[in-house]
Amino acid sequence: MRASQAGPPHSRTAGRRGFTLLELLVVVAIIGILMSILLPALSQARDQAKRVKCGASLSQLGRGFHSYAAENQEFLCSGQADPRPGYNYPAEVTDPNIISIDRVGWLADLARLTVRPGDLLCPSNTARHTEAFEEFGKSGAEPLTLARFETLIREGINTNYTQSWYMVHTEARFPPLPMSDLHKSYRGPGFPRWDVGPLRLTDTRRANPGRVPLLGDGRQDSNDFFQVIDGPRLLTSEVATDGPRFFFHEGIWYRADQNGARFGSQDFEDFGTAHGTRSLVLRQDSGGERRHSFTVGGILFADGHVEFLHDRLTLRVGQGVLNTPDGVLDSADLDGRVFDGLLSLGRRSASPMQPQ
Numbered sequence: 001m002r003a004s005q006a007g008p009p010h011s012r013t014a015g016r017r018g019f020t021l022l023e024l025l026v027v028v029a030i031i032g033i034l035m036s037i038l039l040p041a042l043s044q045a046r047d048q049a050k051r052v053k054c055g056a057s058l059s060q061l062g063r064g065f066h067s068y069a070a071e072n073q074e075f076l077c078s079g080q081a082d083p084r085p086g087y088n089y090p091a092e093v094t095d096p097n098i099i100s101i102d103r104v105g106w107l108a109d110l111a112r113l114t115v116r117p118g119d120l121l122c123p124s125n126t127a128r129h130t131e132a133f134e135e136f137g138k139s140g141a142e143p144l145t146l147a148r149f150e151t152l153i154r155e156g157i158n159t160n161y162t163q164s165w166y167m168v169h170t171e172a173r174f175p176p177l178p179m180s181d182l183h184k185s186y187r188g189p190g191f192p193r194w195d196v197g198p199l200r201l202t203d204t205r206r207a208n209p210g211r212v213p214l215l216g217d218g219r220q221d222s223n224d225f226f227q228v229i230d231g232p233r234l235l236t237s238e239v240a241t242d243g244p245r246f247f248f249h250e251g252i253w254y255r256a257d258q259n260g261a262r263f264g265s266q267d268f269e270d271f272g273t274a275h276g277t278r279s280l281v282l283r284q285d286s287g288g289e290r291r292h293s294f295t296v297g298g299i300l301f302a303d304g305h306v307e308f309l310h311d312r313l314t315l316r317v318g319q320g321v322l323n324t325p326d327g328v329l330d331s332a333d334l335d336g337r338v339f340d341g342l343l344s345l346g347r348r349s350a351s352p353m354q355p356q
Helices: 002-006 021-071 106-112 131-135 146-154 165-169
Strands: 161-163 213-217 220-227 233-237 246-249 252-255 281-285 288-292 296-301 306-310 314-316 320-322
Touching: 021 106, 021 213, 021 296, 021 306, 131 220, 131 233, 161 165, 165 213
Parallel strands: none
Antiparallel strands: 161 213, 213 296, 220 233, 246 252, 281 288, 296 306, 314 320
């Protein structure tokens, strides 16, 4: 009687039968297919979230610039973030209490307004520090010790955005100028300023403030590092764009366009890409191979709005335009959407340059 109640021996184990190898492989394949579908979407969502945060940071910095301008005769900043003599003050002024990046330049300007640039980094830019740190200890600048570096970081004196040449210089006063002088405001002891000086809101109106760039995602290259004394070695992004393009005359490179205009169109190659992950981009130039995995960069304009622009083309002198991205927002990418001429004219220059 008990045996008949228990039933056949196989009936007790039928409900616990395991997966066959084929069934297991099917499940693994289905999971793999789902992951291949979901992971790109998740990656795009993460990138979009970081892009929104980057745009918000640029917008907040823009509001800081406008607040500074409201209190300083419409000047958007006091100069470039650079601790070396000759960049924001005459070259003979070497006192760090006057010329250092926590005293003068846009980082210091905003920090005094409690808009801490170091708290407003682009979240997806692989470089987390400004190239301005590389200039400590050079050309008479103070050295960058670990204690000094940590103090600057605590004060918010840092960025991974790149400032436009316009914002520092507005325009040159008397060409020609060698490339080595392009970022300097003063040429040395006894020389006056060779540039107009920091940009004012009034200077942007002839060219349309909505097209004049102030800051952009910083270009990051694999060989751009700075070494803190007794501290870390860190990757940096470009401090500022290079300004007008150049030409060669009597053994010296001068800035101008290929047609010999009085000033060439702006070189924006130091605006980089920090968004839009798609595939590895290889960039080959005189400095070697550069590796980038981003194809979109954000730019803050003088009217306060932010745009994200695509890196679609490679522009090389003498090679024309190549239909491949290269990890920077150069003239081939920005032409027509970002102003690159003379602010006083509201267009590119067409007058011939006569070297003196």
